[in-house]
């Protein structure tokens with residue numbers, strides 16, 4: 076099953092193009108292919124769209140074509156030689172399906188078959204050509220079908236190029252020049268041309284082609300020099316022919332001191348005449364030629380060897396080695412490339428042209444390779460320039476020039492096959508220039524198929540070959556390609572590559588010719604002018620149109636007035652197109668700007684969102700940190716105060732108890748009235764006193780212990796900053812809070828810097844201003860939080876003060892202890908009584924006044940009258956310590972000093 080890879084419109088897609096050019100895409104025929112791979116790759120375009128053929132029977136000019144004509148690509152298959160047959164080269168890998176379709180099947184040993192077996196490529200390939208010529212095709216048949224028409228076109232003023240392409244030993248030189256009695260395309264074309272020009276030749280040498288396509292008037296002395304040169308070249312050919320016997324000419328290539336040997340083996344018939352079959356030159360007459368015009372024919376012959384240009388008609392060869400002069404490529408004023416100082420020889424007959432060709436061939440670089448005994452090691456280019464001379468005008472400036480160029484490209488080959496260094500170098504250069512030609516053709520085709528996309532640069536300048544042929548691909552004329560292949564299975568892979576190369580060329584269409592531009596100008600002149608008048612040129616054309624002729628492709632037939640008018644029209648047209656382009660550019664710019672603005676706005680929105688999210692995240696994080704800190708501090712202080720309270724209460728209870736136990740024995744003395752009981756009472760009193768004393772001693776011991784404890788506590792409380800207990804920890808927490816605050820401030824500063832840079836990136840958009848406000852607000856929040864921490868610090872100071880007061884209370888208690896009777900003899904009953912009464916009467920008088928106030932401040936809620944006060948008054952009267960205590964007593968606790976985020980504004 077054959078699958079057509081070409082796109083429906085005839086031009087393959089880029090992917091297909093890549094596939095077609097660089098990779099074989101066939102799978103094993105009926106075997107190991109990848110599931111998605113077709114069995115046969117069709118590497119040729121336009122199978123569904125027939126190639127645009129010129130209308131038969133009617134002269135077709137490039138500017139007459141409605142549909143651009145495709146480049147013609149012919150395939151010629153060389154027959155196998157007996158030696159090749161004996162070697163088993165015939166394996167049926169090339170099959171001609173029909174006149175236009177070729178099938179290539181990979182032989183077993185080929186690389187293609189190996190890759191196909193791995194499922195990477197296919198093993199069968201199908202190609203389409205303008206026409207395929209089998210091995211049985213004669214030179215005459217080939218000429219008739221390919222070049223005959225080109226010769227006609229050239230004589231009618233067109234430019235034509237024919238070049239051969241193929242692997243080495245495939246028959247390119249045979250096709251162009253011929254062999255033995257089998258004259259090739261070039262001698263046949265020359266012969267045909269001169270037969271057509273019989274009686275129309277312009278033999279004077281005063282007009283000579285030069286540069287790209289110019290003509291120069293020669294002075295008499297220059298004419299003489301030209302004559303001498305021409306005659307010497309023709310005479311040299313005669314001499315060489317007469318002393319023939321297999322000449323070997325040695326040339327110094329002049330490149331880096333390297334010598335290249337040019338083995339000249341004449342393969343053309345060594346006769347003075349072109350050997351052609353009588354019927355091949357059937358005189359078709361000069362009916363197609365322009366009336367009143369004479370033709371001056373000039374030829375040039377040069378080669379591109381190792382990327383250097385050598386003039387093959389420069390001078391007669393000699394047996395002595397000599398330096399070959401390299402030619403340079405130059406550009407004319409319009410940038411058209413031409414070979415500078417190239418020899419142009421005027422020829423007046425087919426025979427002279429033939430001799431010049433033979434003379435040039437002797438200078439050409441041939442060498443024996445493993446594949447071809449007489450292989451061309453260079454690209455040779457033979458050009459015929461036809462000057463269309465109007466004898467009565469004889470004006471070189473207005474003269475028309477047409478050209479036929481025939482290029483015999485050196486064969487592509489595998490460098491690894493070349494043993495010798497020189498052959499290797501040649502092969503590399505040949506392959507490089509052929510590769511460049513392929514890239515140029517691919518780029519041209521890409522540009523033709525993708526008109527809406529920006530055009531690719533065609534790498535004409537990358538090699539000398541493409542540079543000299545550039546004009547034929549860019550509207551100077553049209554080109555045709557002859558692909559030569561042979562049937563040898565051993566070079567199947569190279570043949571496949573050559574055919575893939577040609578497959579791209581088959582997709583090319585001829586570029587618009589310069590004449591098309593002329594036709595365009597004339598069409599503009601036909602259009603009504605702005606003021607409603609019709610141009611003179613239009614009248615001229617109408618007259619000619621009425622004759623039914625289509626000879627109006629030449630702008631030179633217009634008179635001066637018409638040309639001036641044409642210039643005006645063209646100026647207006649240029650102006651119009653310029654305005655059109657300006658408005659188009661403005662529209663495009665507008666679209667681009669609006670699209671860019673959209674993108675920028677999108678970016679800005681995204682950036683603002685990100686910033687906002689980050690800001691919120693950081694706020695949240697730091698609020699959490701602050702609230703954690705608050706909670707922690709609160710818990711810590713609450714715990715500490717609770718412990719102290721308990722200790723103080725315990726101490727108070729102990730003191731009270733001790734006081735009571737000491738006072739009670741003296742507070743209830745009973746008067747003794749009865750004398751009989753005094754002794755027993757005295758005894759019992761003594762024993763009671765003893766017991767009391769023991770108790771008192773015990774109490775004193777206990778008091779002493781408690782005093783020590785109190786002293787210790789006092790010591791701790793006397794140095795609040797350095798003791799490292801309560802206040803030290805509080806200080807540390809406070810420091811930690813400050814540190815966190817500093818960190819928060821630094822983060823916010825960093826956020827501000829980010830915001831500023833973000834603002835700059837967003838083209839100073841108003842979003843930045845908003846974010847700056849947000850940052851300012853955050854700063855204010857920080858300041859407020861600073862204030863709150865200060866408050867906290869103040870509260871802590873107050874707590875410390877309270878603690879100090881408590882310490883003083885403890886000191887007072889100690890002093891109270893000192894007021895107690897020292898251990899020893901029992902105190903007097905009255906004294907004890909007084910003390911006992913004082914103790915029984917209440918302890919208010921025995922305590923310092925501030926101690927009472929301290930406990931009152933500690934437990935304000937226990938005072939019954941307190942409940943009647945207003946809450947505000949309560950809040951106002953509370954000390955920080957009592958506030959904290961109150962928080963502890965009431966559930967749930969009051970809101971922390973630092974409010975959460977939702978109430979932040981109110982703080």
Ligand SMILES: Nc1ncnc2c1ncn2[C@@H]1O[C@H](COP(=O)(O)OP(=O)(O)OP(=O)(O)O)[C@@H](O)[C@H]1O
Nearest residue numbers: 153243244245246247248249254447450451485486
């Ligand atoms: N159509 C043909 N009929 C008979 N013989 C042919 C044909 N084509 C080529 N040959 C012979 O094949 C041999 C190689 O041909 P030729 O030298 O033209 O190949 P080439 O492609 O020019 O090689 P290279 O690129 O190495 O110069 C020559 O001996 C030639 O006579």
